[in-house]
Amino acid sequence: MCVALVIIVVSVMSGFLNMVRETGRSQIGDVVVSHDVVGIPFYEEFITLLKALPEVQAASPVIETFGLVQMPYGVGGGKRVETVQVWGIDPVSFDETTGYQKTLYWKTPPAEKLAELDESDPRRSPLYDGLADAMAMRKLSTGEDGVVLGIEFSPFNERRRDGTYRTVNPVTGEQSRQYWMPATDGITLTLVAVSDRGSLQAEKKRAFRVVNEFESGVYQIDSQRVLIPLKAAQEMLRLDSAPIVSRTEVEADGRPKVLGQSAARATTILVKAREGTTAVQLKEAVSAGYVKFLAQLGDERLIAERVPPYVDVRTWEERLKDLIGPVEKERELMRTLFSIIYLVCAGLVLSIFWAIVAEKTRDIGILRAIGASRAGILWIFLRYGLFIGLVGSATGVGIAALVVSRINDIHSALGVPAPMWLKIFMMLLAVLAIVATIRSVMLTRALATVLCGFGTIALLGIATLLWFHQGIQIWDPSVYYFSKIPSDLDLFTAATTAVGGVIFSVIGAAVPAAKAADTDPVRSLRYE
Numbered sequence: 001m002c003v004a005l006v007i008i009v010v011s012v013m014s015g016f017l018n019m020v021r022e023t024g025r026s027q028i029g030d031v032v033v034s035h036d037v038v039g040i041p042f043y044e045e046f047i048t049l050l051k052a053l054p055e056v057q058a059a060s061p062v063i064e065t066f067g068l069v070q071m072p073y074g075v076g077g078g079k080r081v082e083t084v085q086v087w088g089i090d091p092v093s094f095d096e097t098t099g100y101q102k103t104l105y106w107k108t109p110p111a112e113k114l115a116e117l118d119e120s121d122p123r124r125s126p127l128y129d130g131l132a133d134a135m136a137m138r139k140l141s142t143g144e145d146g147v148v149l150g151i152e153f154s155p156f157n158e159r160r161r162d163g164t165y166r167t168v169n170p171v172t173g174e175q176s177r178q179y180w181m182p183a184t185d186g187i188t189l190t191l192v193a194v195s196d197r198g199s200l201q202a203e204k205k206r207a208f209r210v211v212n213e214f215e216s217g218v219y220q221i222d223s224q225r226v227l228i229p230l231k232a233a234q235e236m237l238r239l240d241s242a243p244i245v246s247r248t249e250v251e252a253d254g255r256p257k258v259l260g261q262s263a264a265r266a267t268t269i270l271v272k273a274r275e276g277t278t279a280v281q282l283k284e285a286v287s288a289g290y291v292k293f294l295a296q297l298g299d300e301r302l303i304a305e306r307v308p309p310y311v312d313v314r315t316w317e318e319r320l321k322d323l324i325g326p327v328e329k330e331r332e333l334m335r336t337l338f339s340i341i342y343l344v345c346a347g348l349v350l351s352i353f354w355a356i357v358a359e360k361t362r363d364i365g366i367l368r369a370i371g372a373s374r375a376g377i378l379w380i381f382l383r384y385g386l387f388i389g390l391v392g393s394a395t396g397v398g399i400a401a402l403v404v405s406r407i408n409d410i411h412s413a414l415g416v417p418a419p420m421w422l423k424i425f426m427m428l429l430a431v432l433a434i435v436a437t438i439r440s441v442m443l444t445r446a447l448a449t450v451l452c453g454f455g456t457i458a459l460l461g462i463a464t465l466l467w468f469h470q471g472i473q474i475w476d477p478s479v480y481y482f483s484k485i486p487s488d489l490d491l492f493t494a495a496t497t498a499v500g501g502v503i504f505s506v507i508g509a510a511v512p513a514a515k516a517a518d519t520d521p522v523r524s525l526r527y528e
Contacts, residue, residue, distance in 0.1 A: 002341040003396025003501045010493040011404050013331040015486020023218050024320040029097045029270040030279045031286050032319050034312045038196045039239050039265030041305040046293045055285040057274040058096035061266035063088030063233035070188040085225045088233025091137050097272045103214040105151050107131035121164055130182050134212035137229040145232050146211035150222035154181045181210040191236040204236040239265040263305050279315035287313050342504040349385055349508030357512045364519045374517040381516055385509025389502035397494050404489050411485055415473055418466040426466055430459040
């Protein structure tokens with residue numbers, strides 16, 4: 001049980017860390033180039049240069065900002081307003097860099113997966129297929145600009161125990177397409193542009209039709225992020241290409257003279273590494289690429305567009321260090337603290353073997369009298385300790401593997417009221433334990449009375465707990481980021497813990513084994 005406890009706890013922590021890493025990397029690529037607020041001008045040329053590098057697989061421009069969303073629902077006929085993180089994306093390059101299409105939830109699955117879906121799953125119907133609209137970032141039937149919401153953003157999306165979603169009526173709890181966000185009138189998004197001096201510009205509002213919803217697996221992203229077309233984000237934040245007019249010269253019709261066209265900007269560029277290239281190598285290549293990009297622009301364009309001489313270039317790990325770092329430290333802390341369990345294993349084996357040696361002193365003396373050596377006696381007990389360590393560690397690994405693989409099912413079972421048959425069954429066991437306790441008292445059997453009494457208390461406690469149990473949520477997605485508990489066994493931890501259990505079992509057996517080896521055959525034969 002000690003081995004199982006360590007493996008289960010550390011496996012969940014390791015799984016959580018791996019999920020943070022994998023999901024974070026899939027959302028932002030391998031390297032992130034950013035220049036907040038005013039953005040990077042001529043980003044198309046920079047991306048073209050990056051794609052020519054042997055280290056780069058793909059790159060995608062993004063506008064990152066925050067805004068307000070007016071939802072198509074609210075209290076008393078009003079419309080609720082939510083604060084959101086807004087990403088303006090180019091769907092094609094964004095998919096090449098991050099696998100955007102895979103995260104879209106409302107799409108018809110492949111035939112082999114479609115057959116596995118529950119009959120009530122809405123995705124079985126073509127009416128719920130919004131893949132084409134999401135990849136175009138607009139409502140194809142009307143031409144309206146589209147928005148893709150995180151799957152947890154809508155309160156009408158109910159997550160089932162199997163991880164799928166249903167759109168339900170909040171009053172009746174029944175599934176209804178009426179509450180499916182792509183079937184609503186859409187949302188209104190408000191963004192505020194910020195100048196390079198930090199001054200707030202006038203806000204801009206624009207209506208968008210919800211064309212799909214995405215599921216990244218990270219609760220905070222799925223509940224707070226919305227995706228809109230890159231061009232729409234640029235226009236609302238005044239980062240799009242616009243005429244540059246003279247403040248002193250005018251045309252013949254009296255309008256200011258147009259001197260040129262300003263370059264469109266992107267605040268972030270996500271870069272994906274080519275296979276075989278590490279994030280660090282890609283970072284160095286991108287940094288060198290930006291220096292080359294500045295040289296290609298020339299002084300005239302650099303000055304005219306105020307191209308930043310430096311941009312922030314980070315690997316995905318550096319970008320997510322505030323999230324990954326604490327989780328890594330927590331895992332190592334848990335691993336260190338639970339290593340104390342090794343001492344518990346050694347102590348248990350030592351105490352049990354010490355009692356065995358004391359009980360078998362006469363038998364040990366007989367073995368010594370007929371010629372058994374001290375080394376032979378020592379090896380008997382060490383081998384016994386080794387056997388216990390091997391069996392115990394193997395059993396612990398098996399229990400841990402079973403619990404970890406079914407941990408989400410266990411959590412789901414704890415989240416609903418206990419079934420009536422289980423309540424009745426536990427009550428019957430408690431009644432039988434009470435009867436056995438009374439019978440033991442009447443027969444004046446102390447041991448049976450104590451055992452039955454403890455069993456009665458335990459069964460009554462379990463039965464009472466089950467009777468009043470209405471469901472408990474231990475893993476809260478809003479706290480732990482992910483909607484599912486990690487269920488992958490940490491093989492490294494399992495191996496090291498099992499080996500540690502065996503070693504400390506042998507260490508625990510060594511002291512009583514040495515005591516047995518030192519047994520004087522003459523005195524032991526007179527023992528008792």
